[in-house]
Amino acid sequence: MFNDFKLIDDRPVYIQLKDYLKEMIMKGHLLEHQKLPSTRELSKLLSISRNTVLNAYADLEQDGIIYAVKGKGNFVGKVETLKASSIEFNWKERLNNVTLLADEFDLMKQDIHWEKGMISFNSVAPEEKLFDVENFKRAFLTRMSLEGDIVLNYGYAKGYKPLIEYLLHYMEMKGVDISNKDILITNGFTEGLDILLSSLAKKSGRVICENPTHHAALKLFRLHGFDIHGIDMKDDGIDIEQVEKSLSEKEFDFAYLIPSYHNPTGIVTSSEKRAKIIRLFSQYQIPIVEDGFNEELRYSGSHLAPLMTFIGEGNNIIYISSFSKILFPGIRVGWILADKELIHCLESMKRARTIHTSTLDQAVLYQYLLDGYFEKYLKKAKFVYKKKYELARQACNQYIPFKRMTGDGGLHLFIELEEAMDARTLLKKCYQRGVVFYPGDVFYSNGEGSNTFRLGFSRLKEEDIVRGIKIIGDTLKNEMGS
Amino acid sequence: MFNDFKLIDDRPVYIQLKDYLKEMIMKGHLLEHQKLPSTRELSKLLSISRNTVLNAYADLEQDGIIYAVKGKGNFVGKVETLKASSIEFNWKERLNNVTLLADEFDLMKQDIHWEKGMISFNSVAPEEKLFDVENFKRAFLTRMSLEGDIVLNYGYAKGYKPLIEYLLHYMEMKGVDISNKDILITNGFTEGLDILLSSLAKKSGRVICENPTHHAALKLFRLHGFDIHGIDMKDDGIDIEQVEKSLSEKEFDFAYLIPSYHNPTGIVTSSEKRAKIIRLFSQYQIPIVEDGFNEELRYSGSHLAPLMTFIGEGNNIIYISSFSKILFPGIRVGWILADKELIHCLESMKRARTIHTSTLDQAVLYQYLLDGYFEKYLKKAKFVYKKKYELARQACNQYIPFKRMTGDGGLHLFIELEEAMDARTLLKKCYQRGVVFYPGDVFYSNGEGSNTFRLGFSRLKEEDIVRGIKIIGDTLKNEMGS
Numbered sequence: 031m032f033n034d035f036k037l038i039d040d041r042p043v044y045i046q047l048k049d050y051l052k053e054m055i056m057k058g059h060l061l062e063h064q065k066l067p068s069t070r071e072l073s074k075l076l077s078i079s080r081n082t083v084l085n086a087y088a089d090l091e092q093d094g095i096i097y098a099v100k101g102k103g104n105f106v107g108k109v110e111t112l113k114a115s116s117i118e119f120n121w122k123e124r125l126n127n128v129t130l131l132a133d134e135f136d137l138m139k140q141d142i143h144w145e146k147g148m149i150s151f152n153s154v155a156p157e158e159k160l161f162d163v164e165n166f167k168r169a170f171l172t173r174m175s176l177e178g179d180i181v182l183n184y185g186y187a188k189g190y191k192p193l194i195e196y197l198l199h200y201m202e203m204k205g206v207d208i209s210n211k212d213i214l215i216t217n218g219f220t221e222g223l224d225i226l227l228s229s230l231a232k233k234s235g236r237v238i239c240e241n242p243t244h245h246a247a248l249k250l251f252r253l254h255g256f257d258i259h260g261i262d263m264k265d266d267g268i269d270i271e272q273v274e275k276s277l278s279e280k281e282f283d284f285a286y287l288i289p290s291y292h293n294p295t296g297i298v299t300s301s302e303k304r305a306k307i308i309r310l311f312s313q314y315q316i317p318i319v320e321d322g323f324n325e326e327l328r329y330s331g332s333h334l335a336p337l338m339t340f341i342g343e344g345n346n347i348i349y350i351s352s353f354s355k356i357l358f359p360g361i362r363v364g365w366i367l368a369d370k371e372l373i374h375c376l377e378s379m380k381r382a383r384t385i386h387t388s389t390l391d392q393a394v395l396y397q398y399l400l401d402g403y404f405e406k407y408l409k410k411a412k413f414v415y416k417k418k419y420e421l422a423r424q425a426c427n428q429y430i431p432f433k434r435m436t437g438d439g440g441l442h443l444f445i446e447l448e449e450a451m452d453a454r455t456l457l458k459k460c461y462q463r464g465v466v467f468y469p470g471d472v473f474y475s476n477g478e479g480s481n482t483f484r485l486g487f488s489r490l491k492e493e494d495i496v497r498g499i500k501i502i503g504d505t506l507k508n509e510m511g512s
Numbered sequence: 513m514f515n516d517f518k519l520i521d522d523r524p525v526y527i528q529l530k531d532y533l534k535e536m537i538m539k540g541h542l543l544e545h546q547k548l549p550s551t552r553e554l555s556k557l558l559s560i561s562r563n564t565v566l567n568a569y570a571d572l573e574q575d576g577i578i579y580a581v582k583g584k585g586n587f588v589g590k591v592e593t594l595k596a597s598s599i600e601f602n603w604k605e606r607l608n609n610v611t612l613l614a615d616e617f618d619l620m621k622q623d624i625h626w627e628k629g630m631i632s633f634n635s636v637a638p639e640e641k642l643f644d645v646e647n648f649k650r651a652f653l654t655r656m657s658l659e660g661d662i663v664l665n666y667g668y669a670k671g672y673k674p675l676i677e678y679l680l681h682y683m684e685m686k687g688v689d690i691s692n693k694d695i696l697i698t699n700g701f702t703e704g705l706d707i708l709l710s711s712l713a714k715k716s717g718r719v720i721c722e723n724p725t726h727h728a729a730l731k732l733f734r735l736h737g738f739d740i741h742g743i744d745m746k747d748d749g750i751d752i753e754q755v756e757k758s759l760s761e762k763e764f765d766f767a768y769l770i771p772s773y774h775n776p777t778g779i780v781t782s783s784e785k786r787a788k789i790i791r792l793f794s795q796y797q798i799p800i801v802e803d804g805f806n807e808e809l810r811y812s813g814s815h816l817a818p819l820m821t822f823i824g825e826g827n828n829i830i831y832i833s834s835f836s837k838i839l840f841p842g843i844r845v846g847w848i849l850a851d852k853e854l855i856h857c858l859e860s861m862k863r864a865r866t867i868h869t870s871t872l873d874q875a876v877l878y879q880y881l882l883d884g885y886f887e888k889y890l891k892k893a894k895f896v897y898k899k900k901y902e903l904a905r906q907a908c909n910q911y912i913p914f915k916r917m918t919g920d921g922g923l924h925l926f927i928e929l930e931e932a933m934d935a936r937t938l939l940k941k942c943y944q945r946g947v948v949f950y951p952g953d954v955f956y957s958n959g960e961g962s963n964t965f966r967l968g969f970s971r972l973k974e975e976d977i978v979r980g981i982k983i984i985g986d987t988l989k990n991e992m993g994s
Contacts, residue, residue: 375614378615384844385702401524
């Protein structure tokens with residue numbers, strides 16, 4: 031007995047002893063009213079200090095697991111092990127359709143998972159080696175020393191005030207009229223969209239959006255029961271004639287658009303088209319949900335304003351964004367910028383569902399932004415990603431016989447093959463040769479896109495980008511007769 | 513011009529200059545094609561280094577806000593200020609009833625807010641002066657140095673693996689059979705409950721729970737459209753005869769119970785009653801959602817097992833908890849412990865809605881737990897809260913002419929006055945004398961409880977606890993004839 035007690039590093043010994051004894055008792059290896067070794071005996075037996083044993087016994091007594099009898103020693107107390115009833119539900123039968131749909135549409139459960147050593151173009155997450163861990167630590171320590179106790183206690187549902195003010199100014203500097211607008215901080219972009227979809231009244235029950243589009247948004251539209259009306263993408267953004275035709279024929283509750291670095295095509299909507307989009311949707315009184323995805327990751331020159339800058343004091347655009355894709359996806363902070371009254375209502379939904387977003391995450395992000403680390407990091411990241419981007423483009427041009435390639439920056443390219451080509455068949459063949467990518471059909475609202483795929487290059491080494499794209503190209507030419 | 517440029521501390525000067533110039537341009541104080549001062553001139557004018565001006569100009573050029581002409585200098589670029597259309601929606605008309613209900617039930621929007629200097633018994637949040645900020649920093653730095661880049665990048669929807677394993681073992685040590693169970697990490701208890709409610713199929717559409725009960729849970733039941741069937745509380749937990757009668761008469765989709773430190777009454781369900789509860793609900797095949805609220809904050813001896821320990825390999829209990837109330841509410845980490853297959857489905861809902869809970873928060877919490885700081889902190893907290901608890905009880909006994917007082921530990925007491933007394937009238941009178949508390953009716957599912965209120969004492973100084981309770985008592989006796 032007690033000879034299987036093994037210490038691990040870093041955890042206080044008395045807690046390890048306490049856990050160990052508790053486990054023995056819970057599992058019935060030590061029985062009720064059984065006498066425990068004296069503290070002196072046990073400390074000798076386990077080669078630990080007597081004080082450690084004393085601390086462990088005191089804690090166990092405090093928890094009611096053991097009891098002490100004066101002059102006699104310590105004994106195992108009464109531990110509930112009664113199993114009143116054990117019944118088994120089939121939980122799937124007790125879940126609703128939305129949940130079963132979420133399970134079905136969960137790409138993470140279906141992905142062809144890459145194995146070590148493979149070249150994976152799946153991810154559009156940032157390269158973690160770029161992370162500015164030292165300055166993040168610095169920002170953390172600064173904030174904690176300024177108001178550690180406040181950061182660790184409850185905050186406001188709307189968000190951490192200094193961060194809200196910073197972001198309002200940040201958006202104002204992009205040209206947004208913030209006079210009648212406000213911000214709600216969310217657990218990333220995704221929660222922002224989900225809260226909004228949970229709040230909008232369903233009238234036509236129809237959303238109009240780019241096709242293809244962000245698959246997490248498509249999934250949420252489906253889970254919220256919206257019909258999705260997708261519009262083809264031209265090289266300068268959504269096909270505006272198709273939009274006009276659709277608006278004249280059907281009702282829509284709202285539009286969902288990703289004008290800057292569209293996901294998955296990487297297309298940046300032109301300035302002229304932005305103005306047209308605003309005019310058209312305003313005319314039909316349809317609100318626009320603008321996804322600010324990767325707006326910061328432009329590699330080239332000219333200033334491009336978010337759609338929201340075009341409406342002045344209007345309130346017909348809801349802007350949702352986060353810095354996740356660029357900065358630190360592990361801290362989940364996004365925001366909704368919209369009409370003040372709307373934000374006031376969404377705030378109650380946020381409070382009802384998650385109380386508020388982690389104050390710690392918000393406060394550290396705020397300090398990181400305030401200290402100017404973001405700008406510095408962005409420069410470094412742009413430099414690295416731009417190189418990868420140019421390399422990937424060049425390799426695609428050289429090796430892949432595509433029909434169309436789009437991607438004006440960002441962290442990915444989108445490839446459209448000739449109609450007859452099937453990207454999933456290609457994926458299977460490439461997988462055997464150690465290369466994986468994202469089949470494009472998951473981004474389509476209508477089952478199309480079987481001849482498309484997305485190449486995320488952010489986390490790959492430069493040589494692997496070229497090597498991987500060459501393998502895809504070779505596979506296409508040699509095995510699929512492209 | 514440029515004479516209103518003012519520097520703040522801590523933010524890099526070049527970024528402040530960049531922001532300043534950008535603002536001048538966005539607001540139209542500097543016009544398109546207008547020449548900017550040379551870097552030499554501007555550095556002199558603003559008393560900053562020339563390098564700072566160079567950096568700011570370079571960034572502005574990169575963003576497309578200004579352009580350089582070789583040999584001529586820098587000029588303001590074309591900035592979109594076109595306001596295509598400005599329309600105004602009445603957003604309230606475009607929101608659904610759930611959102612309007614969330615707004616209506618949002619207690620934070622209705623509270624009598626306490627002012628500085630008042631004695632507020634509103635909060636049951638932890639006392640932030642107790643926070644163990646130094647060890648929290650230590651845990652953060654340890655985790656960051658071990659895997660900072662991983663902590664800051666995307667994690668898993670189910671949660672941070674080391675934390676999940678820690679919590680599984682933690683619950684096993686409470687006596688739970690974890691062989692066929694799993695854990696989903698959520699943004700606090702509230703998200704856990706919300707995800708579950710979003711996932712359960714509605715059959716009867718009815719939930720059975722203690723009355724009064726946790727008001728955030730009541731709000732979520734209402735928002736999810738459940739009918740609430742509340743059962744009175746006896747001093748040892750829910751009235752089991754009433755439960756039996758209800759189960760024999762009506763169908764229920766699930767039960768919601770807070771057996772340990774019931775909120776708001778502070779009642780701890782007895783061991784015998786726990787066994788009875790399990791038997792009864794198993795017999796009627798009704799799953800139990802067990803709220804682990806403040807289970808760790810017991811001040812007195814004997815071991816009390818969660819309901820979940822009673823079911824062995826059964827899967828009819830869903831346990832939801834967090835350490836928020838005790839540890840750090842500002843980091844939003846809670847968990848659902850339930851049947852493996854159920855967790856697998858809930859994981860997809862979690863992913864669809866918020867991708868995952870902040871990896872940073874989870875990782876730091878994990879390190880804090882592993883290092884044994886939690887146990888140490890808990891001891892200190894229990895010591896402080898226990899003193900406040902005893903003081904509050906004593907003061908209530910001395911000053912308040914109640915019909916019933918409950919609260920067996922925790923951070924609050926619950927007072928029931930004689931039927932005719934109205935707690936909200938009392939609150940108004942006490943407010944004038946600088947004391948506020950939480951009216952109890954918000955915890956009732958059926959509009960009852962007008963003669964009840966909750967006293968949270970965790971954040972009050974000892975002398976204010978006594979002073980505040982005396983004022984409530986005096987007001988009752990002198991002004992309300994109690």
